[in-house]
Amino acid sequence: MKEKDRRAPWYPRGPGKSAPDEAPRASPTYEEIAQRAYEIYLARGGGPGREDEDWQQAERELREAREKAARSRP
Numbered sequence: 001m002k003e004k005d006r007r008a009p010w011y012p013r014g015p016g017k018s019a020p021d022e023a024p025r026a027s028p029t030y031e032e033i034a035q036r037a038y039e040i041y042l043a044r045g046g047g048p049g050r051e052d053e054d055w056q057q058a059e060r061e062l063r064e065a066r067e068k069a070a071r072s073r074p
Helices: 030-043 051-072
Strands: none
Touching: 030 051
């Protein structure tokens, strides 16, 4: 019997990576959003109750930054 192939999903350059001549992804990854949301949480002094706002702000900031970078590419 053959054992099932249990390799991780194939990413040509790793998850979220693009070659220098490729446009960046329009959508940020979960990990990128989570990291930025955590930075926002820390910047506002922590405290519970605003997790959704932090997440949405992080998504918006990352998406806008990518769109701006895409527009400035030649």
